[in-house]
Amino acid sequence: MNPRQETSSERSLINSGGALPWTLIGSALAAMAALYFSSNRFAGLGVLAVLLVFSRFTSWRLPRSIVITYGVRGLILVVLVTAMNRTDPQDLTPWYLKQADTNLAGFALAADIVLRAWGKRDAAGAREGLGVVVLMTGLLFAAATNTYERVHIQVIAPIYAALLLLSLRSFALMQQPTGRMREVRGGLVLLRVVVISLTLLFAGGAVYGVTQYESQVENWAMQFVQRHHNSTQHEIGFATATQLSTVFNPEESIDRVFVIDGQIKDPHLRIASFYFYQSQQWFPLIADRAYAPTSQSGSFAKGGKNVLTFHRLADTTDLLATPVTAAAVGSEDPLEEDGSATIRDTRSGSFAPYQVIDSGLPNPAKLNFEKLSAKSRGQLLAIPSEMDPQVSEIAKRAAGDGKPARQLMRIVKYLQEHHAYSLSYDPHGAEPLNDFILHGRAAHCQYFASAMVVMARAVGIPARYVGGFYAHEPYGNGQTVVRQRDAHAWAECWLDGVGWVTVDATPAGGRPDVLAPRVPSWRRWWEKLNDVPGEIREWIWANARLLKKLAALAAIVALCVWVVRRARDWRRKGGKSAPRYPLPAEEIIEMAQRYEAWLKDRQIACPPERTWRANLAARDSKSEGHWPWGEEAILCDTFMRAYDRARFGSDGEAILRARDILEQIERRA
Amino acid sequence: MDERTDSFVSGVQRLEANLSSVIRGKSEAVRLLLISLLSGGHALLEDVPGTGKTTLAKSLARSISGTFRRVQFTPDLLPADITGSSFYKPQDGSFEFREGPVFTNVLLADEINRTSPRTQSALLEVMSESQVTVDGKRRDLPRPFFVVATENPAEYQGTYPLPEAQLDRFAVRISIGYPDAASELEVLFSQRDHHPFDDLQAVVGCEQVIAMQDRVKRVRVDPAVADYIVRLVGCTRGDTRLRLGVSPRGSLTLYRTAQASALLDGREFVTPDDVRAMAVSVLAHRVVLDTKAKYGGQRTEQIIEEAIGKTAVPR
Numbered sequence: 001m002n003p004r005q006e007t008s009s010e011r012s013l014i015n016s017g018g019a020l021p022w023t024l025i026g027s028a029l030a031a032m033a034a035l036y037f038s039s040n041r042f043a044g045l046g047v048l049a050v051l052l053v054f055s056r057f058t059s060w061r062l063p064r065s066i067v068i069t070y071g072v073r074g075l076i077l078v079v080l081v082t083a084m085n086r087t088d089p090q091d092l093t094p095w096y097l098k099q100a101d102t103n104l105a106g107f108a109l110a111a112d113i114v115l116r117a118w119g120k121r122d123a124a125g126a127r128e129g130l131g132v133v134v135l136m137t138g139l140l141f142a143a144a145t146n147t148y149e150r151v152h153i154q155v156i157a158p159i160y161a162a163l164l165l166l167s168l169r170s171f172a173l174m175q176q177p178t179g180r181m182r183e184v185r186g187g188l189v190l191l192r193v194v195v196i197s198l199t200l201l202f203a204g205g206a207v208y209g210v211t212q213y214e215s216q217v218e219n220w221a222m223q224f225v226q227r228h229h230n231s232t233q234h235e236i237g238f239a240t241a242t243q244l245s246t247v248f249n250p251e252e253s254i255d256r257v258f259v260i261d262g263q264i265k266d267p268h269l270r271i272a273s274f275y276f277y278q279s280q281q282w283f284p285l286i287a288d289r290a291y292a293p294t295s296q297s298g299s300f301a302k303g304g305k306n307v308l309t310f311h312r313l314a315d316t317t318d319l320l321a322t323p324v325t326a327a328a329v330g331s332e333d334p335l336e337e338d339g340s341a342t343i344r345d346t347r348s349g350s351f352a353p354y355q356v357i358d359s360g361l362p363n364p365a366k367l368n369f370e371k372l373s374a375k376s377r378g379q380l381l382a383i384p385s386e387m388d389p390q391v392s393e394i395a396k397r398a399a400g401d402g403k404p405a406r407q408l409m410r411i412v413k414y415l416q417e418h419h420a421y422s423l424s425y426d427p428h429g430a431e432p433l434n435d436f437i438l439h440g441r442a443a444h445c446q447y448f449a450s451a452m453v454v455m456a457r458a459v460g461i462p463a464r465y466v467g468g469f470y471a472h473e474p475y476g477n478g479q480t481v482v483r484q485r486d487a488h489a490w491a492e493c494w495l496d497g498v499g500w501v502t503v504d505a506t507p508a509g510g511r512p513d514v515l516a517p518r519v520p521s522w523r524r525w526w527e528k529l530n531d532v533p534g535e536i537r538e539w540i541w542a543n544a545r546l547l548k549k550l551a552a553l554a555a556i557v558a559l560c561v562w563v564v565r566r567a568r569d570w571r572r573k574g575g576k577s578a579p580r581y582p583l584p585a586e587e588i589i590e591m592a593q594r595y596e597a598w599l600k601d602r603q604i605a606c607p608p609e610r611t612w613r614a615n616l617a618a619r620d621s622k623s624e625g626h627w628p629w630g631e632e633a634i635l636c637d638t639f640m641r642a643y644d645r646a647r648f649g650s651d652g653e654a655i656l657r658a659r660d661i662l663e664q665i666e667r668r669a
Numbered sequence: 670m671d672e673r674t675d676s677f678v679s680g681v682q683r684l685e686a687n688l689s690s691v692i693r694g695k696s697e698a699v700r701l702l703l704i705s706l707l708s709g710g711h712a713l714l715e716d717v718p719g720t721g722k723t724t725l726a727k728s729l730a731r732s733i734s735g736t737f738r739r740v741q742f743t744p745d746l747l748p749a750d751i752t753g754s755s756f757y758k759p760q761d762g763s764f765e766f767r768e769g770p771v772f773t774n775v776l777l778a779d780e781i782n783r784t785s786p787r788t789q790s791a792l793l794e795v796m797s798e799s800q801v802t803v804d805g806k807r808r809d810l811p812r813p814f815f816v817v818a819t820e821n822p823a824e825y826q827g828t829y830p831l832p833e834a835q836l837d838r839f840a841v842r843i844s845i846g847y848p849d850a851a852s853e854l855e856v857l858f859s860q861r862d863h864h865p866f867d868d869l870q871a872v873v874g875c876e877q878v879i880a881m882q883d884r885v886k887r888v889r890v891d892p893a894v895a896d897y898i899v900r901l902v903g904c905t906r907g908d909t910r911l912r913l914g915v916s917p918r919g920s921l922t923l924y925r926t927a928q929a930s931a932l933l934d935g936r937e938f939v940t941p942d943d944v945r946a947m948a949v950s951v952l953a954h955r956v957v958l959d960t961k962a963k964y965g966g967q968r969t970e971q972i973i974e975e976a977i978g979k980t981a982v983p984r
Contacts, residue, residue, distance in 0.1 A: 584893070592984040608981040611941050647984070648891040649938035 020117045021585065023167035024133055025052055028113050030160035031137045034144035035106040037152040037537045038099070045107065051114045059653035061120040068119070076111045080104055099146055106143035109136050131195045134167060138202035151544040152537055155551045162555035164199055166562060242274060242282045242467050242489070244432055244446050253484040254519055255314060256527060258321060260471060260480045262308035265360035267513070268490060268502045269321040269482065270468040273340040277384040277450065280432055282465045293336055308356045311534075314484065318345045320354055321469055321482070324492060324500050328357040340464060341500070353538075380462035380494070387454060388434045395455035404461050404495055411455050412505045415448055421510030445489045445506040452491035452505040462494040463503075472513035483519075486512040587655050588647050591662055595639065598666055602627070612640050635665050676877075677884050681707075681933060683872035687732040691865050692725050692845075694852025701843045701950055702729060702817070704933065708925040709882050710840020711796050711816040713781075713954065718821060720845045724866060726777045726817035733878060734871035735774025735813070742784040744827075748791035752801045766803065771795050774811055774875055778818040782828040789835050792816070796838040813878045833913060833957060840922045841947075842954035888928040889938040893983035897941050898923050901948060904976040910962035911972065919955045926951050941982045949973050 020028075029049055036045045062068050081104065113136055116129060141160055145153055258269075274282035310321065320343045322329055329335060331354035333347040345352075383392060398414035399407035422442035427435045433454065436447045449465055456463035470488040475481040488511070490504040508514060540547060583589065599606050604627060606615050616636060619627040628636050642658035645651045681703060688699045698714075702725065705712040714722040730737040740751055753769030770776065771792075781789065795801060799810045818839070821828055836842075848856065859865050873881075898920050906914030927943040934943075953969040962972075 596984075608984075609978055611945065611982045612984075613942050614945065644940045644942075645936075645938070648894060648940050649889060649936070650891070 020052075020055070020130070020133060021167060022056070022587075023163055024130060024137070025056065025117070027160055027163035027167050028052060028110075028133070028137045028140070030156050030163055031141040031144060032110050034141055034153055034156045034160065035103065035110070037156075037533045037540070038103070038144050038147040045110060048110045048114050052117050055114070055117040057656075059656060062115070062118045064120050068115075072115065073112065076115075077108055080107050080111070102143040102146040106140050109140040109143065112136060113140070130167075131191065134164065134199050135195050137164065138199040142202050142205075151548075152540045155540055155544065155547045158551045158555035161204070162558045166558065242446070242465070244280045244282075244450060254523065255484050256481055257312075257314045257316065257469060257484055257486075258471075258482040259311045259313060259475060260308050260482065261311075261478065262358075263306060263478070264308065264323070264471050264480050265306070265358060266323050266325065266502060267471045268323065268466075268468060268488070268504060269471050270324050270341070270466045270492070270502075271316065271319050271321050272342045272468075273464045273466045273492060275340065275379045275464045276382075277433070277454070277465070278386065282450070292338070293334060306358045306360065308358055309353055310356065311353045312351045313534075318347075319343070320345060322356050323358050323360075324466075324502050325358055325360055326356045327359045330355045330357075352541075377462065380464060381457050381460065383454060383457050384433075386431055386434070388431075388438060391434060391437050391454060392458040394437060395458035398455065399459040404459075404493075405498075405501075407459050408456060408461065408493055408503055411452065411459070412503060415451055415455075415505045416507045419443065419448070419451075419507070421507045423515075445510055448505040448507075448510070449489040449491050452503055456491065456493050456503070464492050466490055466492050466502075470512040472511075473516070473519070483516075485516055488512055584647055585655070587659070588643075591643060591655075591658055592647075594662060594666070595643070598662075613637075616640075632665075632668060635661060635668075639665060677881050677932065678935065680873045680877055680881055684729075684732050687869060687872050688725065688728050691728045691869065692721050693855045693859070694848045695721070695725075695845055698725065698843050698845045700933065701841050704926050704929045704947070705840040705843075706813075706815050706878070707881050707885050707932070708840055708922070708929040709813075709885075710922055710925065711818070711838065713836070713839040713842045714817065714819045714845065715822060715842055715954075716845045720847060722819035722845060723777070723779055725845065726779075726819060728866060728869060729817060730775035730777060731866070731869045732872050733775055733813075733815075733875065734873065735875040735878075736811070737775045737777070738770040738773040739777040739779060740770050741779050742781050742788070744784060746784045746788045748788050749803075751788070752791055752795065752803055755804055764804075766806075766808075768808075769801075771801060772808075772810060774813055774815065776814070776816045778816055780820060781818040782820040782831055784829065786829055786832055789829070789831060793834060793838065811875075813875060813882065833955075836954050837916055837918055839954065840926060841950040843950065885925070885929045885932055888932050888936075890924065890928065891938065891983075894927075894939050894941055894944060895924065897980065897983050898927070898944055901944065901976055901980045902952070904980055905952065905956055905973065908972060908976070910959060910967055911956050911969075912959040913955075913957035915952050915955050919952055923947060923951045945977055945982075948977055 029052065032045050032049050032052075036049075113133055116133055116136075119129075137160075141157075147153065276283040308323075320329065320331075320335070322341075322343060324341070329343055331345065332352050333345050333354075335343055335354075336346055337343045345354075394414075395411065399410050401407075418440045419436070420442035421444065423444050425432070425436070425441065425443035425447065433447065433450050435441060436443050437451050437454070453463040453465045467487070467489050469482045469486045471480050471482045471486065473481050473483070473486070488504075488506075490502060490506065492500045493503050495501055504511075595612070596606055599612075604615075604619075606612060610618075616628070616633065627633075639658055639661040642654045642661055646654035646658050684703060685696075685699060688702070689696065692699060702712050702714075706729070712726075714726060716722055727739075730739075740746075749769070751769045751771055753767055753772065755764040755766050757763075758765050778792070781792075795810065796816055799812070799814045801808045801810065816839075820831065847853075902915045902920040902923065905911060908914065923944065926947045927939045930943045930947055931937070931939045949970050952973045956969050956972065958967055958969060958972075
């Protein structure tokens with residue numbers, strides 16, 4: 001009788017507790033993947049996923065302390081809120097429909113799951129915490145479903161549901177504390193029932209809700225959003241009216257709006273045009289615009305030489321940027337166009353890429369000015385009533401006589417010679433556009449564009465004000481990137497027999513390509529990393545049908561395998577009901593099976609009535625099979641010791657040790 | 670393993686060294702005796718005369734610093750002789766209770782089967798509940814309370830076999846057996862001038878023994894192992910060769926002794942090997958053979974071994 005002294009490392013690891021079971025980690029990963037593919041911005045989720053998986057391979061655990069419990073969680077939440085939730089205070093979309101907010105919630109849940117996976121638990125392996133994690137993966141998945149692009153959700157949902165169902169098994173087999181049987185408490189049973197029903201609801205809801213009632217849910221949500229918008233008269237960005245601001249584009253954000261494949265001939269990408277100036281604003285409201293389904297996408301199939309593919313990376317309120325020379329626009333979504341060539345996507349919030357055929361030449365056939373109504377012609381020639389009469393005189397003097405194209409060039413030359421560029425502008429209390437033109441002030445592109453429109457009209461050339469982006473930054477591989485700081489304004493004028501032409505009166509020093517500082521090189525890498533989910537999402541889009549079938553098949557196969565294995569276990573126990581005690585963790589069962597398979601390979605019988613140790617002790621040189629002797633027997637003994645500690649001592653770390661030794665033993669086969 | 674377990678191990682090692690210095694070459698018997706002490710049970714030493722039963726019991730008693738009493742069981746011993754009785758005090762005309770020899774930490778019940786079943790039965794309450802009821806008044810015995818009984822095998826002359834209920838109250842039955850030649854030689858030489866027993870010192874205190882007993886109760890028993898115990902015990906109840914299977918008290922004792930056995934090996938959890946190792950010592954004396962099996966030459970130890978060989982082990 002010699003009490004075996006344990007090593008200090010063993011001693012310190014007795015209470016290390018186990019990590020989350022694989023099935024639960026799998027379901028958490030599936031939920032995180034759903035969130036990851038729902039948004040382009042969350043490369044950080046990949047880090048969390050790696051941390052979550054890594055928690056299985058190490059025995060080190062976070063100590064239990066109030067700092068970890070509240071401090072770290074609070075810190076994570078603060079970081080997330082500051083990093084992700086830059087919301088516009090005027091945006092009144094309800095938080096549960098706003099993707100940024102549900103993403104934030106999902107990210108916080110994912111971070112908390114990782115914290116729990118790394119947290120220390122009781123030696124007895126009390127698994128009450130598993131229920132909470134199951135619930136959290138359900139919430140995480142629900143957060144990920146708040147997206148308009150649901151194909152990837154439909155692919156991931158069956159996998160998630162299957163993994164979740166499998167993980168419920170380890171949740172049901174809660175380890176019991178040392179020796180004592182736990183009393184059955186009503187509250188605990190109720191909690192389990194609630195958790196299981198909730199998670200099934202989430203999983204089922206994710207699958208069926210998304211596939212069956214997609215359009216209804218979307219309509220309902222859109223109605224809700226519109227009701228909010230209508231009640232506040234809140235309008236957004238390019239879509240409606242443009243205000244002549246004192247400071248242009250103050251945020252200078254380098255967030256990307258588009259990445260464009262193909263050769264861009266004119267960097268001016270128009271988004272929306274406006275014709276009516278009043279109180280420092282260019283109108284009309286979007287409500288005044290009559291959109292009609294565009295016929296352009298119909299002619300798209302005929303093809304063209306220069307095709308540009310626009311990948312949308314930011315919300316442009318459904319408006320599509322195109323060169324004014326675009327011959328056709330095509331997208332998977334139906335498109336609409338209004339009378340002033342503003343093109344929009346009818347599927348609100350869609351980020352699907354679209355193609356533009358750009359001839360690079362004005363296209364008079366596409367928009368025949370002669371066909372415009374008298375009202376349109378009047379609108380495009382009307383000089384705003386607020387304009388000083390001197391403005392028209394200046395325009396006529398500057399333009400002189402001659403062809404309209406020559407007149408326009410002279411007006412541009414006049415503006416660039418008499419006005420300097422400045423990002424900020426102070427109107428000195430007067431009507432700003434008059435003040436700008438009459439006093440030769442320095443201002444930014446909005447003023448040059450507005451002045452150009454007014455002065456062109458003064459000499460009888462139809463003109464309109466255009467807002468859009470100046471695409472100048474090459475992005476490698478023949479791509480061009482458009483960032484938010486590249487926002488620009490210019491004028492479009494109608495030349496008879498030619499069509500609409502871009503007239504940019506802004507001095508060269510004021511264009512975004514000159515103003516913009518270089519984007520740091522790390523930013524490129526970060527953006528490439530952020531593009532990965534988008535690329536995967538596009539791939540899923542492309543293969544959605546097949547992938548959905550495969551995912552459903554995988555889920556069914558997993559469930560079948562599980563059912564078959566359960567049935568086999570049941571039969572092996574002679575048709576008796578489930579054992580009177582909880583089964584050990586899957587890894588332990590697997591290890592036992594592997595060890596017995598190893599014994600079997602060496603023709604060593606190991607009857608179920610004998611422990612492995614008793615079996616090994618009973619061996620002698622005459623008995624059948626290749627019994628382990630010497631070093632091998634010591635290895636076996638070490639394995640059995642580690643296995644016993646894992647199996648009967650509920651020691652998570654011993655699982656890893658036993659597995660290591662088992663692999664050594666198997667290598668000797 | 671924490672600090673408490675360290676003190677446990679050192680206590681066990683001191684006890685073990687003490688006992689082994691007196692009883693040579695019988696480490697298995699010493700281990701069983703310690704297990705029965707630490708699991709809070711009582712031990713029955715059964716063997717032919719002269720194998721060291723009494724010496725082992727006395728050595729253990731002396732190794733613990735508590736009180737020690739010895740009762741030599743004789744055919745004319747009465748229950749009141751061991752539990753104590755009330756005496757008349759002529760000075761004030763009252764009765765005064767005088768404690769019997771059971772009011773002690775370690776009680777050596779020597780040759781317990783030489784007294785009548787009536788007196789043997791007086792130990793029932795004492796052993797299972799650690800208390801004595803005399804004249805309708807309940808008196809608690811000191812803690813720890815450990816009975817070591819010795820007996821000659823039942824078929825010997827001038828003995829009364831212990832009743833089943835009495836046997837059931839012993840955690841383990843230990844058979845010392847003859848020593849091997851080398852150990853016997855060692856015994857001869859070690860007693861050349863004096864008995865090594867005379868050199869024994871107490872090595873653990875009563876509080877320490879109580880702490881060790883509490884420590885044993887906290888050893889982890891996996892539900893699968895507990896289930897194994899239940900199935901093993903259930904196997905004896907269905908055996909046709911047995912008139913009486915193992916009682917629930919038997920399974921409880923197997924559970925507790927397996928815990929003690931695991932802790933003695935330095936483990937904080939019980940494995941099926943612990944249960945198997947303890948099964949014969951804990952269960953064999955609790956079952957009763959039916960007449961046919963008895964005269965067919967069956968032994969209870971053998972039947973328990975068979976039950977072990979039939980019961981599937983949790984992996």
